[in-house]
Amino acid sequence: MRNIIQTKELEFHYPRQNESIFSNLNIEIQEGEFVGILGSNGSGKSTLLKHFNALIKPKNGSVLIDEKWDTANSDTWLDIRQLIGLVFQNPENQIVSTIVEEDVAFALENLGLPRIEIKKRVNEALKIVNMYEYKKQPPYQLSGGQKQRLGIASILAMKPKGIIFDEATSMLDPKGRKDILKIIHELNQKYGVTILMTTHLLDEVTAVDRVIVLDKGKISFDDKPEVVFENRIELEAMGLSIPTVTKLALDLKNEGYLKGTKKLVLTKEEFAYAIKKDLEVRRNESFKN
Ligand SMILES: Nc1ncnc2c1ncn2[C@@H]1O[C@H](COP(=O)(O)OP(=O)(O)OP(=O)(O)O)[C@@H](O)[C@H]1O
Ligand SMILES: [Mg+2]
Numbered sequence: 001m002r003n004i005i006q007t008k009e010l011e012f013h014y015p016r017q018n019e020s021i022f023s024n025l026n027i028e029i030q031e032g033e034f035v036g037i038l039g040s041n042g043s044g045k046s047t048l049l050k051h052f053n054a055l056i057k058p059k060n061g062s063v064l065i066d067e068k069w070d071t072a073n074s075d076t077w078l079d080i081r082q083l084i085g086l087v088f089q090n091p092e093n094q095i096v097s098t099i100v101e102e103d104v105a106f107a108l109e110n111l112g113l114p115r116i117e118i119k120k121r122v123n124e125a126l127k128i129v130n131m132y133e134y135k136k137q138p139p140y141q142l143s144g145g146q147k148q149r150l151g152i153a154s155i156l157a158m159k160p161k162g163i164i165f166d167e168a169t170s171m172l173d174p175k176g177r178k179d180i181l182k183i184i185h186e187l188n189q190k191y192g193v194t195i196l197m198t199t200h201l202l203d204e205v206t207a208v209d210r211v212i213v214l215d216k217g218k219i220s221f222d223d224k225p226e227v228v229f230e231n232r233i234e235l236e237a238m239g240l241s242i243p244t245v246t247k248l249a250l251d252l253k254n255e256g257y258l259k260g261t262k263k264l265v266l267t268k269e270e271f272a273y274a275i276k277k278d279l280e281v282r283r284n285e286s287f288k289n
Contacts, residue, residue, distance in 0.1 A: 002067060004084070004162050004194050005029040005052050009061035012047060021047050022217040025061070031161065034188045034195045036205030036225070039214035040239045045198045048214070049164050052196070054080040066161070082111075085155030089167040091147035094154065100142075101126070101135040104154045111158075125156040128191075129183055145176025152183060162194035163187065169199065177204075202229065203243045206266040213238070226264045245271040 010025040021044040029035055039045050050056040051063045054071040062070055066083055069076035088094065097103035104122045113121075126132040129149040134142065139150060148168060155163055165184060169177040181204060187193040197205065202225075205211055211228045213221040215238055221228040229235070229242045232250065241247075249265035252258050258265075260277040 001030045001032075003028050003064075004031045004066055005196075006064045006067070007051070007058075007061065008064070010048075010051065010058050010063060011060035012044075012051070012056065012058055014047075020059070020217060022214070023060075025217075025219065027212070027219070029162075029194065029196065031194055032188075032192050033210060034185075034208040035197070036208045036211045037196060037198045037214065038200075038202070038205070038211060038235075038240055039198075043214045043238075044217065045214060046166050049086065049166050049196065049198065052162075052164060053084050053086045055086070082158050083160055084162040084164060085158060085160040086164045086166065087148070087151055087155060087168045089170050091144060091151045091171075094151040095139045095147065098138050099135075100131065100137050100139055100150055103139060103150060104157050107154060108157055121157040121159070122153075125153040128156055128187070129153045130179075143176070145172050145179055148172065148176070148180055149183065152180075156187070160193065162196065165195065165197040167198055167200070169201075169204065200240070202235075202240060206243060213240070226266060229264055229266065243267075249274060 005027070007025055007027045011020050011023040013020045037045050037049070047056065051058060051071065052065070054077045057072055062072060064070055065076070065080050069080050071080060095103055096106050101122050104125055105118050108118045108121060123132065126135055129152050131146065131149050131153055134146065139147060142150065169180050172180065184195055184197065185207065188195045199205060206225050208225060211221065211223065211225045212219055213228060213235070220234070221231060229246055232242050232247070235242060243266060245268055246265055249258060249261070249271055258274045258278050260281045261274040265271050265274050
């Protein structure tokens, strides 16, 4: 498999910071992966992600994008930013035009693409994020969730291989959050876009391939969510709380229930299934007695 992002011995600190935010960080992200990045406030998630989009250069070590572009070389920056898009927390900061479709077209026009290609890409991108019907509207009339979807469309129109979502759902209500998460998963599964996503809500990363937890400048966990979330105590010490259903299932297990379920329960569906299995096990046991 091809590495879309690779850091080697990465070290970084901002000017006037005495200590490095991270040092000797080695991370490989493969093309097509969906990776959740977790860590407490100030653990360096956003700083790390900005390295992947060439917004920040390493102080030491290196960041290699698509196995060919070193972010230390400024000649690669335009290519890198087309290949890996970055969606921030606040959609307001990403809007540059007064009409939705013009906003999506903006970066494409700067690339000098032919009109017909621009139109095609704008329409495709707006359809993917379910914003096509708003294409003639001014962005200020949109809701927060719609603005965030517009931000995603503007990035999609560049046909990136990877998209980074830095707390991209944190300003949205539950419905807006759900819509965005659905689109992010679809981008990964249907279109093969590599996804990196930070969030404080572990519920949002139960269905991802891999979770990386940053703590005090080091990677403390890097595995599938069902393996990482086993470390409830350590995660809670970092201010990260595992999903409510996972907690409840662990508590029930401690009290002798859910014996038939070996795997960590991560979703409501898995919880319902675990309860069903528990009832079956108990019924069989009572028949035997
Ligand atoms: N532009 C900057 N100049 C100086 N220090 C900064 C700058 N941006 C971030 N920092 C500091 O670097 C550290 C890491 O910050 P960063 O924003 O990467 O953390 P984070 O994990 O994204 O936090 P959060 O969960 O709050 O988003 C913090 O101590 C922060 O205060
Ligand atoms: Mg951050």
